[in-house]
Amino acid sequence: MGKELTPPGAGGDSIEPVDLKKALEERYLAYALSTIMHRALPDVRDGLKPVHRRIMHAMRLLRLNPDQGFAKCARIVGEVMGKFHPHGDQSIYDALVRLAQDFAVRYPLVDGQGNFGNIDGDNPAAMRYTEARMTEVATALLEGITEDAVDFRPTYNEEDEEPIVLPGAFPNLLANGSSGIAVGMATSIPPHNAAELCDAALHLIEKPQASVSDLLHFVQGPDFPTGGIIVDSRDAILEAYETGRGGFRLRARYFVEDQGRGTWQIVVTEIPYQVQKSKLVEKIAELLIARKLPLLEDVRDESAEDIRLVLVPKSRTVDPGLLMESVFKLTDLEVRFPLNMNVLSRGKVPNVLSLKQVLQEWLEHRKEVLIRRSRHRLGEIEKRLEVLSGYLIAYLNIDEVIRIIREEDEPKQVMMARWSLTDTQAEAILNMRLRALRKLEEFEIKKEFDALSAEKAGIEALLASEAKQWQTVGWQIQKARRDFGPEQNPELGKRRTSFAEAPEHDDTDIYHAMIEKEPITVVVSNKGWLRALKGHLSDLSMLTFKEGDGLKIAFPAQTTDKILFFTTGGKFYTVAADRLPGGRGHGEPIRIIVDMENDQDIVTAFVHDGSRKLLLVSRDGNGFVVPEAEVVANTRKGKQVMNVKTPDESRRCVPVSGDHVAIVGENRKMLVFPLAQVPELTRGKGVRLQRYKDGGTLDVKLFAIGQGLTWQDSSGRTFTRSKEELVEWMGDRAAAGRMVPKGFPRSGKFS
Structure with missing residues (x-):
């Protein structure tokens, strides 16, 4: 018989009833919080999600510094999974790979060796084949982590410790961007230029009251690793950065390559961020086959190390701008990259922040790291000074010290009592090597003592003055700007994404360009x-x-x-x-x-035809003129232009021409009046054109009075009445009219 699952002697009473609604709410909330806090949203201070932070920490422990050798990615993933991140190895490896891809991350944190995937969307090699180490950017993020710069917490199995946040001497959140979907919220931050961010941060230290508009003199906008051109107005960019929500229209960069004899082709050299080149080419090819791009003849991918997509026009007479506009409209050569700066503010609260708030929180973090590192250094200096002062006492009384050590049973206690030494000092003297008794060594100790005393005074002054703290933070930011800016590191630091106004093309021209x-x-x-x-x-x-x-x-x-x-x-x-x-x-x-x-x-x-006007007439004889451009409907629901109530209904819609209106009722009465008497409206019921006792409008015709009124009978013969012959039917709008002239068709219609 198997073990009983119920407690002994409890019978069936050990079942605890739980309210399902309450239980689901609690569990779902716990899941939601876990996703928001520990998975999907980055921390505003170091710009990392937990998985990336754990990868960086594990690589530091493995001593994979930029000047050291590479280690297998499988080893790094194993370290991360075994000690810090209790999730699947594939998800950890995917995160590690992305940190190494220079087309996915603006400032890579991992230096990869081997196949780490490509912009076509091909998969990287398995982790047992690839190797990695940290980049200079990663070491900047970790700088000072051993100097009590940040708090640590126990790992998932409480066998080890991991940092809650990294010191972050690099503006990583905005420089590398981030994206993630949590529960009920998401984040999407594009990458930016680190040198511009550092300049903006330095300006913010000098002028804490600076507005987002002031900061945009330094941070022009996103700077994507794959380049491209942002076609947004400065006002739209400013609004996005002020609210923390918005988006950027990003286009591919191209040029028109002249092939001689008037022929040319378009060469795309940079494609938008996060667009897979192979899928992009496939999509353009599909549109070509579906004849959705009639101006385009062919597309070829001639890329090697650099991107080179060739678009061949149908003929040399095609306008390159119009061709590209039609391609931008239908393909991912133009994308809208969303901005949603939803981050963990102070590492605790999910919040949508503006550009200024993100930079402020980073600066506050840098200041806190500086204070913590300074205090840590101060503690180390004080310990060392205590030992050095003990050494100096020993040198002054060296013969007595040697005698005590040789003759006394408890030399430590005797020395402590004799010269008022602390336990640490006495221990240090006892552990001193004989070779350290040289005269030179005493001189070195005095020199070190003086240097540390001066450093201690400097740190104490720093901790006492907020202005000095900000000055030091500014100096650190300037160092980061130097290291990762375009001056010292042109390949990494130079801005890749540029800005332009989208060329103005008439929508109808673009629409026509997309249809054969x-x-x-x-x-x-x-x-x-x-x-x-x-x-x-x-x-x-x-x-x-x-x-x-x-x-x-x-x-x-x-x-x-x-x-x-x-x-x-x-x-x-x-x-x-x-x-x-x-x-x-x-x-x-x-x-x-x-x-x-x-x-x-x-x-x-x-x-x-947008240049025309139309005359609308209802059964009851009401009507008005409307410009045709005003009646175009953009949705399936159509556009209500003429207001009619049952049993009235719209009867006629005639293009406006000439200067007179001839209208015939079901009572076979005709009225001719000047067109000028009919008002022009964009919507409405209109005015009375002809009055009826019973029945309604049958037909209407517009004509030039100088040329006379014409109609056709049932056998196809044409009749014309001149101005003089129409005198008895001429009148003002809203009159009843007179019986139709001889020869008028039985149908009562003009044709």
Whole structure:
């Protein structure tokens, strides 16, 4: 019989009821806090998450300094996992690899030897094949860690200790950036230029009241390891840094390479940060096959050590700027890098900070590290001075000391009593070597004593004066700027990302550049089915429709056009011609393409021309003129332009031409009046154009009075009435009109 799991003698009463809601809340909160504090968010002081901090600490313990040899990554990962980080080896190795990738980290903390992956997104070699050691940046982050600069805490198994934060003599949070997703919050900080950050920090020490705007004279903006160009206004950048939230539009860097005889190609030399080159090329190739980039002929990846992506235009007449704008719009050659400076403020509280607050917290940390290191050094000096003063007493009384050591049973106690020595001093004298009794040694001790006394006075003065502390912090920052700035270290320190204004191109030009221009015929059926047939068809009699349906409108267009649909509800809908269903079958109902109400029908459809004006007329005889540019709808819901209430409905939409309006009612009465009497609105009900006792508007026509009014009868004959012949129908807007003239079509319509 197996062991009982319940306590002996407890029966079944040992089950403790737990409220599920409360238990879930507690456990989820514990998980959320753990993710926020110990995984996803970086500490504002050293810019590291726990896994990176533990890697740095383990590498220091393994003595993998920049001037030492490399060690296998497997050994480093094992050390980190076994002592400090109880998680999977792969996640630790991934973090280690990223710290070594110069295309992923602006200032690498790890110097890698072997295959550490590449910008194409290829995986690094296994950890047993790669080797690593620290870089100078990493040693700057660790500087002073053995001098009580920071607090330590027990590791997960309490066998060892690990630092809570690193001393951070390098502005790592902003210089290398960070990104992470916690629970209910995320962080995304782009990399920056260390020299610019140091200049801004020095300015902040001098002028603590400086605004974010002042700091942006030093920190121009992000500085990505892969370069590129930021196309954002200074105002947008300032707002992002003031609030700690925003984003940056980052574009690839390219130039137009002349190939002689008027031919050229575009060469991309820098791609945006965190974009995998191989996937980028694949995406451009897919768009080419899908004919979404009609200005582009081909894409080639000619990269070796440096990036070289070649974009070949369709023809030499293509505008390079327009070609690149269309590529930027559809591919990751332009990305938006988010800014969300959500960090652990003071290592405890998750908070979104501004640029100034991040730099202030780093400076405060540097000052605290300075004070702690100074106190630690002071303690060491005091211990050494105590020993040295003991040595000096021994030298002054050397013969007596030798006698006591030779003759006394308890020489330590006797010496302590004789010269008022401390235990430490007496122990030091007893441990002295015989060769140290030379005269020269006494001189050396006096010299060391004086030097340490002077250093002690200096440290005490430093600890007593805040101004001196800030002065020393400033000196340390200047040293970091020197070490990692462009003057001493041009390859690492020089700014890589530049700034530019995005070139202004008309949106319609870019839109056209992204669609292959082809002639089509748009067909609309009576029941609202749409389709686009290839080419401009002259014979429409071959078109087939569903049973009970027939042709309503058909007109020629290009795939680059916008098609406007006007409905009986007074709404305009806009559909891109290239998005219309093809000519196979009967097409698709318009209600699938746009959100059109079921009780409404299409009045008309036509190709959009932004330079025109339209006359809209309702069944009740109301109408107004609207500029066509005002009726374009950007969403599926359309744009309400003419306000009509049931049973009234929109009846006519006619392009404005000429100077007079002829309107015919269902009562076969016609009225002619000047177009100038119709107001121009962007939206509304309009004004009364013709008055009816019963029935409503049947048709409307705009014409130039000088050329007369024309119409066609059912047999196709054309009739024209001159200005003089129209006198009896001429009047003012809102009149009833008179019966139509002789020869007017039975249908009551002008055509």
